[in-house]
Amino acid sequence: xxxxQQRQLERHERMAAAQVLRKIRASELTEREAARQAKAGYLExxxxxxxxxxxxxxxxxxxxxxxxxxxxxxxxxxxxDGLRHTASHPTFEVPRELVPGFxxxxxxxxxxTGLARFWPGAGKKHGAAMAAAxxxxxxxxxxxQQAETLKKQKLADLRAQHEAARALYEADVARRNGExxxxxxxxxxxxxxxxxAYNDMVLARSEYPTEGFPQRxxxxxxxxxxxxxxxxxxxxxxxxxxxxxxxxVKTRDAIDAKARKASDIKxxxxxxxxxxxxxxxxxxxxxxxxxxxxxxxxxxVVDAHDPTTGQEVRVPVVSVxxxxxxxxxxxxxxxxxxxCLRNLxxxxxxxxxxxxxxxxxxxxxxxxxxxxxxxxxxxxxxSRPNLLDLTPGEFEALVSNLFSKMGLDTKLTRSSxxxxxxxxxxxxxxxxxxxxxxxAKRYKDTVGVSAVRDLYxxxxxxxxxxxxxxxxxxxxxxxxxxxxxxxxxxxxxxxLLYLLREHAGLDARIAG
Numbered sequence: 001x002x003x004x005q006q007r008q009l010e011r012h013e014r015m016a017a018a019q020v021l022r023k024i025r026a027s028e029l030t031e032r033e034a035a036r037q038a039k040a041g042y043l044e045x046x047x048x049x050x051x052x053x054x055x056x057x058x059x060x061x062x063x064x065x066x067x068x069x070x071x072x073x074x075x076x077x078x079x080x081d082g083l084r085h086t087a088s089h090p091t092f093e094v095p096r097e098l099v100p101g102f103x104x105x106x107x108x109x110x111x112x113t114g115l116a117r118f119w120p121g122a123g124k125k126h127g128a129a130m131a132a133a134x135x136x137x138x139x140x141x142x143x144x145q146q147a148e149t150l151k152k153q154k155l156a157d158l159r160a161q162h163e164a165a166r167a168l169y170e171a172d173v174a175r176r177n178g179e180x181x182x183x184x185x186x187x188x189x190x191x192x193x194x195x196x197a198y199n200d201m202v203l204a205r206s207e208y209p210t211e212g213f214p215q216r217x218x219x220x221x222x223x224x225x226x227x228x229x230x231x232x233x234x235x236x237x238x239x240x241x242x243x244x245x246x247x248x249v250k251t252r253d254a255i256d257a258k259a260r261k262a263s264d265i266k267x268x269x270x271x272x273x274x275x276x277x278x279x280x281x282x283x284x285x286x287x288x289x290x291x292x293x294x295x296x297x298x299x300x301v302v303d304a305h306d307p308t309t310g311q312e313v314r315v316p317v318v319s320v321x322x323x324x325x326x327x328x329x330x331x332x333x334x335x336x337x338x339x340c341l342r343n344l345x346x347x348x349x350x351x352x353x354x355x356x357x358x359x360x361x362x363x364x365x366x367x368x369x370x371x372x373x374x375x376x377x378x379x380x381x382x383s384r385p386n387l388l389d390l391t392p393g394e395f396e397a398l399v400s401n402l403f404s405k406m407g408l409d410t411k412l413t414r415s416s417x418x419x420x421x422x423x424x425x426x427x428x429x430x431x432x433x434x435x436x437x438x439x440a441k442r443y444k445d446t447v448g449v450s451a452v453r454d455l456y457x458x459x460x461x462x463x464x465x466x467x468x469x470x471x472x473x474x475x476x477x478x479x480x481x482x483x484x485x486x487x488x489x490x491x492x493x494x495x496l497l498y499l500l501r502e503h504a505g506l507d508a509r510i511a512g
Contacts, residue, residue, distance in 0.1 A: 043248075046248050046253075047248055049255065050246050050247060050248045053246040053255070054245055054246050057241055057243060057245065060209075060241055061241065061268075064209070064239070064240070064268060064271075065268075065271065067208070067272060067275035067276060067279060068278055068279050068282075068332060068337065070279075071282060071283060072282070072333055076205075076206070076282075076283040076286045077202075077287045077289050078201050078202060078287060078289075080180060080183075080184045083180045083183075084176075084177045084180050085173045085176055085177060089165070089166040089169045092158075094155065095158070097151075098151045098154055098158070100148065100151070100152075101144065101147075101148065187289075188289075188290045190223060190226070190292045191223075192221045192222075195221045195223075195228070195290070195292045195293075196219045196221050196228075198287075198290075199219055199221075199228060199284055199287070200219055202283055203215075203217055203219075203230075203280065203283060203284070206279070206283055211239075212235045212236070212238065213235050213239070216233040217232045217233065218230070219231075221292075222494070223474075224446045224474030224475075224476075224492075225295070225446065225474040225475045225476055225477065225479075225480070225492070226292060226293055226295065227295050227296070227321075227474075227475075227477075228293050228295075228296045228297070229299070229362065230284070230297065230298045230299065231301060232276065232277075232280060232298060232299065232300050233301060233302075234272075234273055234300045234317065234318075235272065235276075235302075236303075236304050237265070237269055237352075237353050239269075239272065240260075240268050242259060242265065243257040243259065243260060244257075244258045244259060244260040244261070244264070246258070266351070266353045269352060269353050270348075271337055271338070273300060273317060273318055273348075273349075273352055274318070274337035274338045274340070274341050274348070276300065277298050277300055277318050277320060277346070278332060278337060280298055281296050281298055281327055282327075282332060285327055285328060294323065294324055294476075294477035295323045295477050295480050296321070296322055296324075296327075297319070297361060297362055298318070298319070298321075298322075299316055299318070299319045299360045299361075299362075300316070300317055300318040300319070301314045301315060301316050301317070302314070302315045302317055302352065302355060304355060313355070315355045315356075315357045316358055316359070316360045317348075317349040317358060318346060318347065318348050318349065318352075318358065319346060319358060319359070319361045319362075320341055320344050320345065320346035320347070321345070321361050321362070321480055321484065322344050323477050323480065323484075324477075325477075326344070327344075344484070345484040345485045347359060361489075362490075362491075362495065385508050385509070386509050386510065387442065387472050387493075387496070387509070387510050388444065388472060388510060388511065390442070395440065395442055396423075398500075398506075399440045399470065400423055401504060403423070403425055403438060405503040405504045406499070406503050407427070408425035408426065409425060409426040410423050410424075410425040410438070411423060411425065423438040423439075424436070424437060424462060424464070425437075425438055434464070435463060435464040435465055435466075436465070436466045436467070436468060437455065437459050437464045437466075437467045438467075438468045438470070439454075439455050439458070439468070439469050440469075440470040441469070441470070441471040441473075442471075442472050443471050443472055443473045444472070444473055445473060446475065446476050447469070447471045447474070447475045447476070447479060448476050448478065448479060449478035449479045449481075449482050451469060451471075451479070452475075452479045452483050452490070453482065455467045455469050456482075456486060459487075459488075466488070466489070467487065468488075468489045469488065469490050469491070470491045470496050471491070471492055471493065471496070472510050473493055473510075474492045475490050493510045496510075497509070497510065
């Protein structure tokens with residue numbers, strides 16, 4: 001019996017030990033599983049982080065590659081009706097606490113009836129009660145009327161305040177809408193300031209990505225040629241992501257970025273510049289309700305730091321002049337952007353990523369009519385020479401001197417009866433230089449395409465590599481269109497004044 005009990009005791013001990021061992025093993029298994037799940041969760045979180053970074057990168061690239069397409073589905077015209085204020089002033093509402101009340105009704109006491117009317121003093125008591133009730137009612141009525149009088153006064157005051165506010169509001173609305181009406185009238189009449197203001201609104205409303213796109217620009221309008229000139233600040237190279245994609249390296253527990261190829265960065269940056277250029281031209285022409293734009297000149301510049309000097313520089317990297325008729329024929333959703341610009345006769349930098357500059361088709365200050373207007377404010381009170389008053393000989397000398405100051409070896413050839421001058425000049429720079437034909441026209445009216453054709457014919461006869469036509473007025477759309485793909489530079493009156501001031505030190509004016 002004792003041996004049996006001993007064996008049972010040992011069996012229970014073994015069973016208890018086995019149970020403890022099973023619990024320990026189960027606990028260890030749970031901890032390993034928890035650790036495994038925690039590690040798997042961490043790896044999943046890191047991969048999600050990589051996926052998010054790659055998704056953000058794809059979104060950014062889609063934004064940059066879709067700059068031109070984004071505007072094609074948008075109507076860029078400014079609605080003048082939308083600028084006007086049409087909301088009426090709120091109607092007056094009587095506050096609940098000032099709503100007129102109802103006067104308290106008089107209390108009617110029923111006289112004694114039946115045997116009660118024979119009780120001693122019943123009639124006298126009833127009369128006294130009636131008098132007390134009437135007195136109490138009169139007091140309540142007086143208080144009610146006083147309160148109603150105060151409510152009426154407050155209500156009248158509130159109505160007066162509301163009417164005064166309404167009158168001010170409607171006067172302000174009338175003033176603002178009158179300004180919009182005048183703005184619309186001036187814009188439809190092609191007044192330069194209104195055309196500039198309208199197009200400023202058009203370009204300011206254009207939606208670009210917030211990061212890296214300055215959206216700064218200057219506008220000028222030449223009424224004679226219906227030319228809008230835009231100097232637009234382009235984004236820097238840093239707008240292009242330098243990462244091609246991201247991946248998670250498990251062995252180092254690190255997220256690595258694969259660098260984008262330099263050639264891909266350059267190509268995308270050129271695409272961005274071309275997209276902004278075409279987009280801006282499209283927005284200006286599409287929004288042209290008044291048919292005020294015959295052509296648009298776009299100069300794109302990059303505001304950056306010269307890596308060799310550390311100095312701030314403004315580098316022109318694209319310049320194009322397009323006529324409205326030709327541009328509206330383009331199918332922008334299908335074009336290859338850089339090739340499209342070159343087909344329009346654009347000057348496009350081959351390496352904008354290295355801030356390689358181009359020569360703008362026209363300098364912004366040379367066509368900014370506001371510059372001319374400012375110069376002419378005191379034209380009748382001071383002694384600056386008026387170019388239209390010069391004799392043909394004086395005008396010849398002026399033009400010859402100007403281009404000599406600009407570095408050309410200029411030889412006068414003949415004077416024409418219309419006050420123009422022909423000169424053959426030589427640009428002595430190696431490779432880039434050559435023979436240049438210069439013609440100048442003292443015109444008050446817009447210079448037509450025939451003058452540009454004459455210049456081109458003279459160039460061919462002289463074997464010249466370039467032609468320059470300078471006038472004291474402006475050019476028509478056809479003149480710019482003819483000169484677009486030819487080595488011809490057209491300088492209008494504003495440009496002539498600018499060049500005289502910058503290169504010859506002469507502060508002149510044009511007044512006729």
